Amino acid sequence: MATIRIPEVVPSPVQDSEKLQKAFLGTFFLLSLYAQLISLSLSLSFSISFSDMSKSVCCWFKGLGTDEKAIIRILGRRDASQRKKIREAYHQLYDKSLIDFLFAELSGDFRKAVILWTYDPAERDARLANEALKSKKKNITQLQVLVEIACSTSPHHLVAVRKAYCSLFDASLEEDIISNVSLPLQKMLVRLVSSYRYDKEVVDSTIANTEAAKLHEAIKAKKLDDDELVSILSTRNIFQLRETFQRYKDNYGKSIDQDIMACGKGLFESIMKVMIWCIDSPEKHFAEVIRAAIIGLGSDEDSLTRAIVSRAEIDMMKIRSEYFNVDKNGLDNAVIGDTSGDYKDFLMTLLGAKI
DSSP: OOOOOOOSSOOOHHHHHHHHHHHHHHHHHHHHHHHHHHHHHHHSOOSSOHHHHHHHHHHHTTTOSOOHHHHHHHHTTOOHHHHHHHHHHHHHHHSSOHHHHHHHHOOHHHHHHHHHHHSOHHHHHHHHHHHHHHSSOOSHHHHHHHHHHHHSSOHHHHHHHHHHHHHHHSSOHHHHHHHHOOTTHHHHHHHHHHOOOOOSOOOOHHHHHHHHHHHHHHHHTTOTTOHHHHHHHHHSOHHHHHHHHHHHHHHHSSOHHHHHHTTOSSHHHHHHHHHHHHHHOHHHHHHHHHHHHHHSSSOOHHHHHHHHHHHTTTTHHHHHHHHHHHOTTOHHHHHHHHOOHHHHHHHHHHTTOOO
C-alpha cells in the first residue's frame, strides 16, 4: 500500500551518506570561491568590478551548487529504517547533523518536505503536533493534525510520538493541549492522545449495537462532549469502532459523521468528523486533505506535504484510489499541476514516480 520505490539493491548507509555529502559540496566550493573573491577585491585594484567578477564566476560554475536531484534520488527512495541508518552514518562520518545540512542547503517547500521525510516518523509527528498547538490559528487545518496522529496511526507510534514530544519540548503533549486548546475540544483531544488502544482485530457485535445506541442518544441530544461518547471513541479498538459505526448507520439510517455535522458547523463538530474518518477510513480523510490543499484559493503546501510525507509508507495507494473516486483527474496529475520544481519532483518520488 506504500508508494515509495526502494531500489532492489540498496547502497549502504555509508555510501548514501557519501553521496549526500558530495551533493552538498558544490555549494561549499562556491562559498569558498566567493570568499576568495572578496579578499582579492579588497587587497588589489582591478579594472573589473567585484560585481562583474561575481557574475562571471556564476556563469563559469553554474550548476555547482547543491545537487537536489541526488538528494531526491537517495532520500526519496529509502524507508524509515534506512533513513535512520543514513542519519546515523552521516553523523559518524562528518560529525554533523544531516538534518542541519538539509536545512542549510535547501529552501522553501522543498526543504520542509525533505526534512519532514528525513526525520524519524515519531519525531516528525511530535514536531507537527507542536507546530499545530503553537500556531496562532486554532482552526481545523491545524488541530486535525493531532487527530490524525492519535487516530490514524498505531498505538505504539502514538506512544513514541508522546515520548519524542517530551524530549523535544520539555512538556507533555497533553500539557500543551491543555495550555493551548479550550474546552470542550481540549477534553476530547487529551483523551485521544492519551489513549493506548488494543491493536488486534477483536469485535463484539453486542457491544457494537449497545454503543451505537449510546452514541446516537448523545448526538441526537447534541451532547458531543458527553463523557460516555468521549470514552467510547477514545478507548475502543479501531475494529470495534468500525463495527459500531456500521451498526449506527444500519440502525439509524445515516452515518455517524452525517449526524455529527447536523449538530452544527463549528470546530468541535469538524474535529469529530475528522476523528470518525481517521478511525473508519483514513484514506478517505487524507484524500480530502490533499484535495482541499490543492483546490482552495491558493495552495496549502503544508497540508499537501504533511499528507504525502506521512502516508507514503503506509496507505498512499489507497489514498490515490480514494482521490480518483472523487476527482477523476487523479492524484498524480493534481500534484503535477499544482506544484513545481524540486518540490514537485520530491512529492512525485514519494508517490512512486520515476524521477
